[in-house]
Each structure stands twice: as structure tokens, then as C-alpha cells.
Amino acid sequence: MALSPHYFSDSAWQKRVEDYLSGDGVDPFVHANYEAITRSLLDPQTGLRMVVNIPADALLGFLRTGRYLNAYDEPVVGGKPRKPSERRKLVDEWLGLDDPRDYFFGAVSIGGTGIRFYGEYCLVLKSVSDDTRIFDRNSYDLTQPPFSDGDAQSYVPMLRGEWKADIVHMLTMKLLPELRDRQWLITLGSVSDAILHDEEFVEVHRKGRFGIADIEEVRQSPEDEALHTNILTRYEDGEAPSLEEMLWIARRNLVRQQLAKAGVPLRVVVSSGRGNRWK
């Protein structure tokens, strides 16, 4: 089965958007929403950011050393895998990273808490360089169907781009399913959810390590804050917490203290970033 020629195209991302918008039968609301989305995404104060999720212990290490570590292959439990992952070597080769050790992976976000799976704290970077590479999905998806059913590498040029030139248009292409048949103006919350939702995200390949000074703020989700309060409330009511609950709370307290000491704001936001009542 052929993939969508509108999406999977050799044309630049901007051209793909323009081709779509100039097509027959495109609703006027699509045009209006496209303009609203572009305006929102490019807003320097509230617009797009690269985010990196990180769990508490790793975040404390980052704050202690000032150095963010990307992947490492030294397991801390168990023996070292005899061979590196063939899958990983393959994907990195397809992506064409000139010196992979210098690349740090993240996601694109517009106000949310990032990909919770990779850590409950979401580091928001102040900026990235214009030529920062982006990929429209998790690059490991290339090893999965339908890509793996054919020549997966051939899709890479169609799915990658650079931050300044392509980010808005790439995201617009991803948002188009949301815009079709929509007879009203889209809100930023819907845009935010569509950009990064659950396991779906746009991958950012930042070249060069970042440090504490590069962090605009750290975000966390209300769910974690609610759980924190729930454990303490149950304790006040006489239910002694388990040791894992205690360690979880203690680390969160330490993260809060260390972020304050480092002068990095910590905010609680809902996943779409619309929770302005939390702070």
C-alpha cells in the first residue's frame, strides 16, 4: 500500500503545505487556522521550544555536574551487552549524523510537559540554533512497519528538516488531520496536544551539549504533584508510606531545592501547557 504522496514527498516542507492549501476544496477555516498556528508557533515568548525529559536522579546529576549526558552504553546493572544494538547503529547511520556523540536528542513542545516516559521533569531549552536538525517522529519508527516493509532509509530525506526553515511547516503537515473538517478556529491547547501527545512527537537532534544556563524552566505534571500530595495526606491520616514512596518524595523535595538554588524556575503545567493556575 502506498504512503500518502502529500506527506511523503521530496518537496520541502513549506512546499508540501502550500500544495495542500492550494488544492481544491480546502475549507476557508483551514487557511485561517494555518495562519493562527503559524503565529502561535513563532511567538518568541510562548512559542516552540526544544524539550528534554529527564527523571529525578538524572536531573540531580545534571544540576550537580552542570553537564547533561545523552545516551550511554555502560549498563549500571548486569553485564555489558556484547555488541552494540544493530538497530541503533542503523538508525543513526540513516539519520546521517556526522559525529553522533555530539548530538543530544529531544522533542518539540509548545508549553507541555514533554514525553513523560523518559522522565517526569521536562527541561525546556531557551533556544536552539537555526540549523538544528529535526525529524517528524521518533526515528526508531523507521525500524517498524510500514517503513521496515520497504526501503526505510529512502524515507529519511522526506521526514527530516531544520529548525528555522521547516519546523512550522512540518508541524502544520502533522496538524492537517486535526484541521480538516474543522468549522471553527483552533485553540493553542489543541495545537499543543497535536504537536506532542503521549508517544507521538517531533524529534530534535541538537548538536552540542547544553548546560544549566541553557535551561529556561523545568516543567512537571499535575499528576505527579497530586500523587505527592496524596502520599503525604495518607501519611497524615496514619498510613505509613512505603520506602519507595518516601524516596520518591524525598527526591522530589531535593529536586525542588536544587533547582531553586540553581535559579531555574520549576512550573507545574498540564500536558498541553494550558495550566496557568499552577506554579
Next chain:
Amino acid sequence: MEMSDTRWYVESWSTTDGLAFASERTDDGTVVNVVFLAPPYWSPVAVANVATAWAAHRASFQRGFFDAEGENEIAFESLSEIREVLRRAYLASGYGTFPSGEGGEGGEGGEITPLPGGDGGDGGGGFNEVAERLSLVVDADSRHSLADSLQTFYRHEAANSEMPPTLVHYLSSQSQQAARRAEMGGKAERHFFAALTRASFYVFGDYIYDPPYPWRWWAMHRTNPSSILTMIFRMPIRRHNGRVETLGDHLALAASSREYLRSIRRPADLLPLFLGALFICAANDDVSWHGGPLRPDVVDEACRWLAANVPGVIGDDHPASAPLEQFITTMRDEGPAAVRPRADLHTAVAT
């Protein structure tokens, strides 16, 4: 639903943070299920795309869980076994979370002398039964038996032991108001463990207002549970390999390592565990701290708490057991940094 001809594997694991992706695979390696697990409960969250698990290798997750030779991935019969491994490694990584005195070794209270040993009996009072059961918990029944043994032993100690002045002195010397606290601690209790618990409350009275009226600390103990949960990881209690260990460190070791539990060979070795458990479970004791011994139900709860937190599910013969114990040994002998990624290990791809 777990299929009978499948096994579970760790796909990606942020060891010290307890986050992991686990997959259920058939004999031919086909992935039929992927879940995400995270502390503090490790409730499985279904993941639609295994590529999400692999992408974690680009973050702070190690790839898989291999045996010591690095030849084979360690297989698990059930998701519960993986959850126990994640839990134990996570708790073990709590060791050294808060270096004592914030300054690491030594702390600001001066040199900490080793905790006096040899007190608390000669192995009577059911200690041998406790020692035997501590490291053999695998199911609910063995946890109940351990809790019963701990309660029996504690009651025996409480009834027969006098508070050794050296212990009060030891604990008191850690604070800036040592003399006053030692004096007040001396009035507090006559029972060995209970008195030690009280004394330790006092030692960490940097949070107490001056003058340190005990009821104010007690009130804070009851009204600020978040502080209690953090403070337990700050309370210095012993020294190991030149490193000051806290009550939280010992609780973390007891909850994660059977080797640690097997090293408990005398009643005094149980002190950090009883102190920690009593400290946690006494938060709702409404007796003012100089008003008498701990309530029996608080003691019983502390014993049940200890029994509930020691390792279970995975036996010593499980392939995951040895690497876990090695992880803990490395951390305790070489320090918490030894089991965390280092700046020179930052390869984005395996080369």
C-alpha cells in the same frame, strides 16, 4: 494477560530512577506486549510502539538487562519479577541520596564515631529467628512470619534492655546542642530501642527551635510529613568504608539487598532498621515524647513495615539476583557515583 509461552525482558532501564520499558516476547523473539513502569508503584502502562522503548536509549536508559558475561538477556517469568527488580534497584539507589550533613563525608557535626555494638542482648529474644527470616522472604506468608518474629524480638529487647549511655552520647554528639540533648534524652526512656528512637529524634533537632522544647519537635513531626520523609535520608547512623551512612541508607539497603540482610548477625545490627521504621511509623503516635514508651501498636506497625519492605518475589537463584547484589555492593563500597553515568560515557551511538 501474560501468555504461558512468553517471557518478559527489560528493553530500556533508567536504573537509579526506576523507569523502564519491559516487553513480553515469544520464544522466537517476537514482541507481543510492551509496558512502561515507573516508581513509586510500577503499575504497567501499555505502550503501543516498541520504538518508544528503544528511543529511551538516547536518554538516560541503559539498553536491556544482561547477565554478568554480557552474553544473554535476563528473562523473567512474569511482570511481577521485573517490577521487583526495578523496585530493588530504585531503592538501592536511594543510598547516598542525601550525603550526611550536606557536605558528604563527616558532615558538619564533626567526625562521627562508629555506633557502639554488642549491646542489646546476646542473640536471645528470638533474634536468631529474625536473622534467619530476614533474607528469606519470597511471599506474603514469609512476610507475616518475619513481622511476627520482629515483634517478639522487639518486645523482648524493650523488656530486658537498659539504655546504654554510650549510645545517647554517640547520637547526641552529632548535634550542636549535644549536652542538653543528652541530658533530656537521658530522661526520656529506659527501654533500649525506644530510647534510642527518641534520642535520634533529638539529634536531628536542627529543625527544632531554640530552646528545643521536645513537644515542638513532636508537633513538627506530626504536621510536616514531607520533612520526615526527607529527614530520614539525612540522619547519620553508621560509618562504612569511611562514608557516613544515614538511616535512610540502611533502610534502602534492607529493602534491596539480601546480602545486607544476611550481614545482620547481632541485635545491634538491627538498630538502624528499627530506628528508621519507628521514626516513620511513630508519626501518628499521640503520646508526647517524654510521656512514656512507644505505643505497642506503633511498634507492631513498625515491624510490619520492615517486613513489608524487605526484598521478595525473586529468590537468590534467580539470574537477576547476582547482578543486583553486585550493583549494591559496588555502590556501597565505591560510593553512589560508581553506579551512575559519568561524563566520559556519553556516546550517542554505540561505536
